[in-house]
Amino acid sequence: MERDGEILHRAKREWMWRQFFLLEEYTGSDYQYVGKLRSDKDRGDGTARYVLSGEGAGTVFRIDEKSGDLHATQRLDREEKSSYSLQAQAFNRNTGLPLEPATEFVIKIHDINDNAPQFTKAVYTASVPEMSPVGTFVLEVNATDADDATYGNSAKLVYSILQGQPYFSVEPETGIVRIALPNMDRELRRDYQVVIQAKDMAGQMGGLSGTTVVNITLTDVNDSPPRFSYSSYHLSTYESAEIGSTVGRIKANDSDEGDNAEMRYRIVDGDGKDMFDIITDEMTQEGVIIVKKKLDYESKRVYTVKVEVANVHLDPSFTNMGPFTDTAIVRVTAKDVDEPPVFSRNPYVIEVNEDTPKGSLIGTVTAWDPDNTDYPIQYSIDQHTDLDRLFYIDPRNGSIRTLKSLDREVSKWHNISVLASEINNPRQRSRVPVLIKVLDVNDNAPEFAMFYETFVCENVKAGQLIQTISAIDTDEPLIGHKFVFSLSSANPNFTIFDNEDNTARILTRRSGFNRHEMSVYHLPVVISDNDYPIQSSTSTLTIRVCGCDSGGNMRSCSVDALLLSAGLSTGALVAILLCITILLMIVVMFSALKKQRRKDSLILSKEDIRDNIVSYNDEGGGEEDTQAFDIGTLRHPEVIETNKLRRDIIPEMLFPFCRSSPMKECSDVRDFINSKLQENDTDPSAPPYDSLATYAYEGNGSIAESLSSLESSTMEGDHEYDYLTNWGPHFKKLADMYIGKDTTVDI
Template structure:
């Protein structure tokens, strides 16, 4: 940081130049602009050429930081241009310093970037040269020799370069010519040289004009009147003993502090040798800060001295005698700095929230430290508490980066209170502190954690759908959304069905519910995986295995596998009358799909026709005789066996066992044909017979009409043949065969009547049943099993019949209606045993047979 002081027109200005090049995560070049002073507000300065597009300027929230009270430019981030923000006065900003410029930084965030911009202010000729006084009074002795020099008051033009003071012009006269010289600082001043002696008697006063002209366009000028009083002879001018004086002063010196004394001598005597000292108005603030005793030449402090404003003063001292002769000298006063300014910390950029996954060395903040003092007093040291995981690193002049030193872990430390201490090297040192509060934002770096990798739960079967089975819970060390856990079922098939058809899990609470009622007999254990997933991006998850054990209930009664209980059938077990004690009649076989003691079965004889004849094994269900079978025992024995499980409460099933005590099948048939089901069967049969009678009656009447019509037709034909005396060929119908199912044997029972002219080849054959161990006496069942064939010829002697033979077993199955059917067949047989007849007669007989 450079500071400059100057003195002009008793006005104080301050100029602060920041010169730095900042590098944060990218290489940035310095940008320079040149603009003339006094431009209007919002005037265009230049495009922001940072190698970035407009989107980066907007997303990075580009802004200007300068640390100064005046912000001369404004950044239009949406357009990418710089414009004038307020009036720029080069003379106020830089004074006599050339070239004049000011600097600022453009800072962007995410990531942080800092770019230095320097704007050079071009001078405009907006000031004319000006003299301090409106008139210059000179007293020149008439005895002044030709070539005598008379220093004139210098004009001051705040503009610089060609716009500054360029030339002095003296109004035309006969006595003086103007000579221009420049001192080491480049300041021009004018000296009048006497080229023709003055004659007080002729011209006691000489009036001239001195014009100061600058080099601007348009050119400006300033004028001062010179009034010369011609004195008597004073032929010696004052002479300083040094052409240059040097002195020092400590800043903040109190008023009246002695600086130095200048001295000039005049060889004249009397009033012509008296010398008066004064400051020539060369720079702005000198006359406000120091004063010189006009008689002694002693220079003292009369104003505030601030090193940070002005580090050096250059003053031109004039020594003039009474005769108007003068001499000039220069004094340079250097200001000694003291450590009177503490460091000033400006936070240029700070992210109060930073992600915990940033790597070490990430820039947390960028701050600028200024100390207006110089040398050691302005040398600063920045530090942070050693217990904090941060470090300070210098990036550019007066700019520092606060960097992370270790990885962050929000779950351990969620925020940091950072204290940055800045101390200078003065004596005594001065320091300041800056406080930052940094919060660590969460990153989804912790997966949900279960207390156990596997959980077991129990549920009794036949539960209500939707009942809560178990609750799981996972913990996530992250924060907010990253710690918001949802629970999901992992896809899995159980017995061909998705696991979601068995159980469900509440995504928020982790409560596991049964989707439907469980059946222990179908599934005894259910194992599945629940995933706990947080709400981070990307989400993290962990799994836990859940085992649900189904507990059995006694919800299934025993099921009897044997003997099979048919609807209308009568199942009989054959027991010969010669059976001994302990004869195994049959065995009741039952199962229980429950498990454990719920499936332990016991068999008991509940009812029996003769309890003294049979017993049932308690454990094995075997039915055995407990005494010798006698002839007095009833053929038909009915046993009711109850099967019970060992559940609480117990469940049971009953089975009826029919036992036939007989040595032959006819004896069995006589007892089992009158079944309770016969009545139902006969009722059904009667309905079908009535229906068939109606149909056949209709067909009979129709056929009768047809037969009569045919008969009449043939009679007429025969009459025609008879009258024509042609030989008559008797008509014999072809072999006739018909197959007709009766209403009593609709589906399976059928018989075939084969009627032939040759009765010797007629026959009857009944179907043979399959060989079985038991015979079912249900007419409906019999329809599907039994069939017989009737073959009837004209010769009844050749007819034969054959019945199906039942399997040779102990069980016999009969149909109660079979005898009636056979009787009907027998009656139909008599009708068919007639001599050959015409077709009409046979058709009639056939209809009568069907009827």
């Protein structure tokens, strides 16, 4: 077919349907007919076969293969599934080939009103302030309907109130609950229960409905003022009541609750407002009347106060209802008690000079009986506060005197307690502290602030500072300490310079000191204060003479000074050193003899055996150090060179050196040792105190030559020589000579 020169083709019409509708909740006995499916290529000869697929195909929906009729096999619920999407296709029954492509269609379930409205909550809870105006919002309820809101009125809801009128109302379309009655008072009724209904079909007959319960509570507002139960109250208390103690309680009533019922009490008038006060008990909301000042039954017995109560939190909306306060009169009666004595002051402070003679009057305390009886008073000192018994009080008039002299440097304050009691009733007594301050008197002289270890170098120059001294004084002058330093007499060696700041400098007056001539100088220093009366003292400064380097650093001091500073006498030190020397000699000889038995002799010549072994505790300064120790001491006595003075120390006295000639023959070893000891005792160049000198003289030789074990090492076996047994008596006798007859020496 052509039109205007164009070739037109016939278009396929495909299916003749797209959508079916089906009612839910079908109750018939047969399958519910949905519709008929038909292809335009179905010639009606039975060769076309229809096939259904998709949601619910073969279960919920079934199709007749020959006719294409579609039925629902089950009862459908739109609220479970509102539509189904399916596919349909026609095939040639003989060839099995599709007559045309498959296409989709939709089956929609039409809604019926089969669901009642449901509220979101089974029970609602709400609150609204009391005395709220009509129309005040309370809450909004909400219900839903499972039916289709777009089809008919099945889901169109209308709200109504079934219970709760005339207090509340509900808006039909929104479900908003509001106040419907004015001036609802919580104090009359607090809780309300309201039943709300929601109905579908727009509230028409035949519609379904649901209900919910709303519990509404009226909240409190401060619309009730506090009120006293009585216009006047009567209380009483003893005159001895302590300040701050409770007299009694009163209470006002407030029908409000919480913060709205919180009250405050205060005294606004009355002749007792200076004697009493009132506070509020936060827990019980009671007014507690307390004692503000001490009561006196003898002066006044009845007091009157006017108490006012008011709310703390006020609501401006209700101030037009009248004052939210109330007042009441409270009368308080003071009851008489037997009171203890009263002191005129508390505490007493008494000042006394430390040089006040004992027995002097230093002060007086006074007390009286406040009762009408006015009994006489007697005084005493609590002995627990005056353990040293320094003070005495007259029991009749309360005058206090000293029993002993006072010393401010021992104690600046004395705190005692004085007791006052009624003579007719000693149980009624009072105590008062008496603070006695001891005033300073200049009765102590200044002295050195510390112990000074002062030295002066031998190479010192004149005018050189060797020590700065200061002083202390246990007194406490009003304007501070001011010390003056001076020498007790003119001194040719040292002088003193007062710095005028409570310190002084010790200077040398000459150059050069010799510790061998004078090792220690004693310098008396006079120290005076500036208080009245002036006190002064003389303190001695000990100055040692020491050897120093060019920088003034101390190197060594006088041996005597060091020994004296240690607190030991020279004889005691010599005895101790001699004992140590003898013990070391025994140990060294025993060790040498043990080695002599086990080792070959290293001495090649019998003529080189030494009779003197000197040991120095000095490592020296190397090969170039020729001053540390003299090798000549180790040489054989016969080849001793001319004596040389020791070069490692400076002898305190220069004696001509004299060494006795070696013994050619010695038949008695004891004489030999005594000779050697005497020789070393008189030798000014003796080794230092930490050295050991031993003597093992064997003589100058014999025809049989040496019998020492040093040349017997070639013989088989060790030879036991009990040297200590043979030498022991000599050493013991030697120890008795230098240590004492009563000293035991184990050899």
